[in-house]
Each structure stands twice: as structure tokens, then as C-alpha cells.
Amino acid sequence: MKIVHDIHTHNVFSHCCTDRSASTEAFIAKQMELGNRVFGLSNHVWDERVSGATRFYRPQTISLAEEAKTALKQAPEGIRCLFGAETDFFACKGILGMSVEGASHFDYLLVPHSHIGNRNYVMADYPEIIEVREMIKARIREACPFLEEDTLKAMTHYDVLKEAQLMKYVPEMKTNVGEFIARSAVDNFHALMENEEFIKICGTVPTVIAHPFELIGRTPEIRNGYMRFLRDEDLVSCFTEAKKRNAYVEISTGSVQINGLDLSSNELMRVFAIAKQVGCKFTFGSDSHSVGGLKRIEIANDVCDYLGLTREDIAPFLAEDGVID
Numbered sequence: 001m002k003i004v005h006d007i008h009t010h011n012v013f014s015h016c017c018t019d020r021s022a023s024t025e026a027f028i029a030k031q032m033e034l035g036n037r038v039f040g041l042s043n044h045v046w047d048e049r050v051s052g053a054t055r056f057y058r059p060q061t062i063s064l065a066e067e068a069k070t071a072l073k074q075a076p077e078g079i080r081c082l083f084g085a086e087t088d089f090f091a092c093k094g095i096l097g098m099s100v101e102g103a104s105h106f107d108y109l110l111v112p113h114s115h116i117g118n119r120n121y122v123m124a125d126y127p128e129i130i131e132v133r134e135m136i137k138a139r140i141r142e143a144c145p146f147l148e149e150d151t152l153k154a155m156t157h158y159d160v161l162k163e164a165q166l167m168k169y170v171p172e173m174k175t176n177v178g179e180f181i182a183r184s185a186v187d188n189f190h191a192l193m194e195n196e197e198f199i200k201i202c203g204t205v206p207t208v209i210a211h212p213f214e215l216i217g218r219t220p221e222i223r224n225g226y227m228r229f230l231r232d233e234d235l236v237s238c239f240t241e242a243k244k245r246n247a248y249v250e251i252s253t254g255s256v257q258i259n260g261l262d263l264s265s266n267e268l269m270r271v272f273a274i275a276k277q278v279g280c281k282f283t284f285g286s287d288s289h290s291v292g293g294l295k296r297i298e299i300a301n302d303v304c305d306y307l308g309l310t311r312e313d314i315a316p317f318l319a320e321d322g323v324i325d
């Protein structure tokens, strides 16, 4: 089976896209050149109806994303274009960046649980960092007793004093980072499956868990090392819940590539094999932020062969024209 869809793509409507040539028309042309038959544009979106957006998400509204719709509608014959979005789930605050009303604007939705770099929104600070932050706050309070509490709070807020800056004041890191990250990813997954808005959205539009258990680290060794802390039984329980919610599982070829093209030592394969075993259905996406990056979808066929996926394993909204035998 050959995968001929890519439904995880970011272009100029995502603020983190630095490829200025990444217009919707350019993406469609590249998809056709790659032989894809279904293309989904999924820019970062935070529904303007939902409060709690960060500075990054505030301008990434549904209205902005919708500017791409005209080009998608005018696509040439031979390719089915879908209007999607990748929203976010701030597990620390219990907020999903999309309402069910907002979701109805889209053909499908990608929802991640693992944007773990987004500290204090998606993943909590390490206990050592919380301690250092409190210590700094106490020192400032002592030196400047006239400062009002909310000023002090703003000065030491996690958007201001970031983990990277505070790490050098941690005398000894006792937390096992890999274990902490893996545990957070599992907890976030469960929290997402229990989120009422998410459950409603799953019943409204095709909903996909974006790059599940993509645990970001500087090198493939670190990433795979973090993933080894994910226990099979936790993955089984996560994906069983996803299936119950009718949420699909994304195979992100971007993550697969970064974790390593020797699939036998790529921990993501264990994750996907368990998802398949419990009966989840899949979608594929490159998570590309540039025209050139769209080529990464080509790894999808190797992953399919490795996992032994068939048309039955593909999400119904893509199973007909998103694969070829």
C-alpha cells in the first residue's frame, strides 16, 4: 500500500513558518508533484472563542486560517484539498484551544498532547525549577518590599524567567528528566481523552491526535531514550481511550525522521504498533513548515510496510483516496 495523503502541513498562516514561498498554491503544486491525492492544510489555530491563548497563539485565529480557504477551493483537478487545523491542549490549565463551534469550520482537526516544550501550559516545570523560581521571588521580595505581589509575579512568571535561564541555578537535578517527560505525555494524553470539549469535537469532525508521544530532545538518542520510559501498558490504555473517543492517530513522518530512519531502533514504531494492536486508525502527515519539507511524507511508505498497515488501518475519511494498493 502506498500513502498518497499528507494532512499535517503548516504554511505562511502559521507564525512559526519561515519559508516565505510557502503559499497555499505552492503547497498544492508540491503535493501534486509528490503524487499525493489528498492534501490537508493544518496551520496552528487557537479558536478566538477560547480564552487562555499564549502570545504565540493569540494571533493564530480561525479567521486568519480561513484566509487559505479560497486557494484550497481553487485547487486543480486530481487533488482533494482539506481545510484543517492543528490546535493545542494546555493540560496544565485544562484548556483545549478549540471549541466545538470553532471545530465546525474545519474538515478535520489535529490535536497534540505533546508540545512539551510549552512549559507550564502543556507540561509542568521540573520541581527543581519551581524551587529556584520561588527562591528568586523571595529574594526580590526581601530586597524590594515595596513591590506589589502582582508585579513580583509578573517578574518571575514562566514566560519571563524561562527554564533554560533558571537551570544554571539548580544545584542538583534529582528529577529523572526522561521519566518526567514520558509521565507528563501519558498524563496529558489521558487528560485530553477526558476533556469534554475534545469528546464533543470527536463526534463533530474527524479528529486526529497529532504526533503522539513525540518527545522532543536534542538528539535522536535522547528522544528515543525518553520514549523508553513509556510503558507498554500505559500506551495500551492511552490508545484504547483514543479508540473509544473515535480519535485517530497520526503517524508524523517528521517525527519518524528525527527519531531515526532505522525503524527497528525507532521507539515511535513501538508506539504505533501498540496503537494498531488496540485497533486505532491512522493518518499520515509530514508536519512540514516549508515547501521543501513536504518531501518528508515519502517515508510514510516504509513505515506502512514496517508496521504492516493496510487500508483498514487508515482513518475512514482518507481510506478511499488517501492510499493506493
Ligand SMILES: [Zn+2]
Residues within 6 Å of the ligand: 086, 112, 115, 210, 211
Ligand atoms: Zn505539533
Ligand SMILES: [Zn+2]
Residues within 6 Å of the ligand: 008, 010, 086, 287
Ligand atoms: Zn504541526
